[in-house]
Amino acid sequence: MAVNGNATQNGHHARATVLDIQQRRAEAGKLLSGITSVGDSSRFRGPQSGKPLAKSFAHYLSSETKLRKPSRLKEAGRLLKNKPDIISVAGGLPPSDNFPIENITFNFKNPNLEETNGSLSGDESHLSATLGKYDTKDGGADYDLSIALNYSQTTGGPQLTRFLTEHSELVLHPPYADWKILLTTGSTGTFETLVRAYLDKERRDSVLTEAYNYSTVLETMRPQGIKVFGVAADDDGLSPSNFDEILSSWDETARGARKPHILYIIPTGQNPTGSTQSIERRREVYAVAQKHDILIIEDDPYYFLQLGPYEKGGSVAEEPQTPEDFIASLVPSYVSIDVDGRVIRIDSASKVLAPGSRLGWVIGSEEILQNYIRVAELSNQVTNGFSQIIVWKLLETWGHEGYFKWLAKIRKDYTQRRNVLLDILDNHLPKDLVSWVPPSGGMFVWLKLDHSRHPDFPKRSLEEIELEIFEEAINQGVLFARGSWFRAEPDTPVESIFFRLSFSTATKEQLTKAVQRLSAAIHKSFGL
């Protein structure tokens, strides 16, 4: 593999390695930065020669976004970039001396230490890092509190943007040239911003998604007048043939909506079903998206929680030791097969570092992300400075290799947790009434109830039976998520009863009790 990422003999671009990144940084020298520096991700990409540029999707912009112009005050800030001697009295920026916080020291886990058991907690030695107010001035650092705690551009600062651009390049290796990333305030706001940029109620726009999907996303679209239609899914996730069929036979009048131009999917550890699409499945779905000129929003918080096969009572496999092997163990993202730049990937620190960071990033073509910024700079804006600088320092201290080790540790922990819940389900649930597929990703198990065996079926609606079991379960002392919450088309009749159980948080003892209580609620409802 070429060290500097040049094209290989067969014309394909070699995937960058951690070594390439280190060399690239050494060549680039110190990262120039200051208050309100633009964190332009394209500065940090490796060479992209030989790759095509992304297609334009400007024809899908909402009328609202077409009316948007760059924020004047933020544009004024950009004027500073080309005039190093200029004095700005344009902005209402507080002087850094007026920030009360002088420095921050934090201790954090060291992923490079060997584990002695399956748990991440314990008495590992920790790493420590200190962030001062004027480290860029006094210590030659790339970043400090005087920058992080002031205003910043909506792109996010260059420091964390650099690390996450490099990380994305290592993992995703996009096949088009003008991809980039932007920092975000987390996936909920990112999706909402994309809805506003690319969906238009007055145009009668609609969106396709898996028939059962993350309820927050559905709740975001409906009040904005965007109709949502469900695509069938099997154990391998979204069905490409049903996806194609819906689009090919689209009847605008019958549907009461324009033919969809956006597919929203959670391809890994789907929420709520737990399914992970294979690479073959992804290629088929992508081909249908190309055929009908569809933009794909890939919401992928569980990407690194690809949990591997399950066997009852079996042990958790060892994690790969090198970044390259770890990356190779993951089903590729849609971005990795996206020759057109039609995929917008929503990434998040919530499941791999901490949800309270309100830190995420979005990956897509320069055109699409430019339109994203037009909305975001007047709404959720950007990741807060505490998260940017603390996560930056943590990741830079770990290095890319350390971060991959951390991700592998996390994955191993969730695999263990999944196995615990699956063992308990197998031991405590009535298997003639409840079935499930072991999830190969994410945080959830999706239980299907055989409602045909319920004594009240078909006298009572499935929704009533679902509610009865839900309420009885709360009565017994367990709370889970009802399948009907996740229905893409809630106005159609319920055809199956599902429950979503999370294995991410509860201990083995708690999970055992929870499943016993659920089992009791099911037995009671079935009159057993």
Place this chain on the structure above:
Amino acid sequence: MAVNGNATQNGHHARATVLDIQQRRAEAGKLLSGITSVGDSSRFRGPQSGKPLAKSFAHYLSSETKLRKPSRLKEAGRLLKNKPDIISVAGGLPPSDNFPIENITFNFKNPNLEETNGSLSGDESHLSATLGKYDTKDGGADYDLSIALNYSQTTGGPQLTRFLTEHSELVLHPPYADWKILLTTGSTGTFETLVRAYLDKERRDSVLTEAYNYSTVLETMRPQGIKVFGVAADDDGLSPSNFDEILSSWDETARGARKPHILYIIPTGQNPTGSTQSIERRREVYAVAQKHDILIIEDDPYYFLQLGPYEKGGSVAEEPQTPEDFIASLVPSYVSIDVDGRVIRIDSASKVLAPGSRLGWVIGSEEILQNYIRVAELSNQVTNGFSQIIVWKLLETWGHEGYFKWLAKIRKDYTQRRNVLLDILDNHLPKDLVSWVPPSGGMFVWLKLDHSRHPDFPKRSLEEIELEIFEEAINQGVLFARGSWFRAEPDTPVESIFFRLSFSTATKEQLTKAVQRLSAAIHKSFGL
């Protein structure tokens, strides 16, 4: 004054004191909290007996917001509150052990130390605080990283909500009972959320504001199809008579918009004009708002930057020594005269602590804030956990009294900075061509050019002359904000040329150079 905030003899409610707050906390005992605790501000208000409830403004909700229902997953979280023994397998929350950060220590300024000179920087001794992951379990603390770094409710956590509710009560003393606060991700997102909750393009809604106003706010409304109309202002801010006249004579057809139901104002240190409304002015404006049933959005980031009178070369007055005297030195907020609950106050930590915190709060009636949450929980959500816990620890360590001392220090610093710029303007600008009113609040001076003396007037448009001076100034090496950026009605003819200069950041030397360069640009344009 009644220690516990009971009604006084004449039926009016006494304003709570810092002592009242301390007593209230002692009586309430330890703050019960956990992951995804609801930070309900109403728990932390003092007794409100004898005050009226807020009026309903549900008739102004946007159609989008009327369609919104509480987020199902967040609702599920709330079910946990009433069932302490319930086991939740509902949410995809990571276990706290999987957060890499173990503890955070930070050093910060001590506002209780005497100052030896006018500057806040220097070698003051600092305070120090440490936040551990399991402090609530191990140390009996109210808050820790295991809570702050996990998911939280859109209300914000109860810990910082408590401090800011108390602070708001001390400062604002609202005259209606059911007021509360919510944490936000900063004022830009807060305003945008309010636009979406209470303004409706299809209803042809419009908004009134000062004729010159913060450009970000104007840019937020226009692409959403909300028309903005300017109200005249004088040195005391928005004109109540013009406000009344516009509303009384509203012609929906001629205006192409429904009669406005929202007034957006920056009453203190107005951006860009620098004016601060007197209490008499506020009462007049409020009365007009009552007459026409108008909601007032009070955007007030500069509230504590009320800078006092200016005299050339004069020294900065000493700050009051007690919280009560400091509060009494401030013009009251619109919330303090809001008997109807028609004011929505947008507060921010950006100007008084740090913009990078992306931390703000919004104050209003329970009804209005409930609708705010319906939008926010699916878009910008809530203040990140790092900011919540670090700012909480900082404010709790300072205490309410210390925080008021900090605010007084900040105010003194900005007064000093304003005086420096005003002295320089007086020394270096051609006073026959440029005039200004010393701002009594905020961060900006608003310069008015006498365009009638320009040799190209009236041959060339004022916009062209403004642009010429702006570009020549950049050429000379100074960047400021153009007055035309702030026009509420940009499609009407420009009638005056203004420039906005900030005194918040630049040093005396920089300000001197900046004004000299601006002066040179003006001279060049005027052919002098």
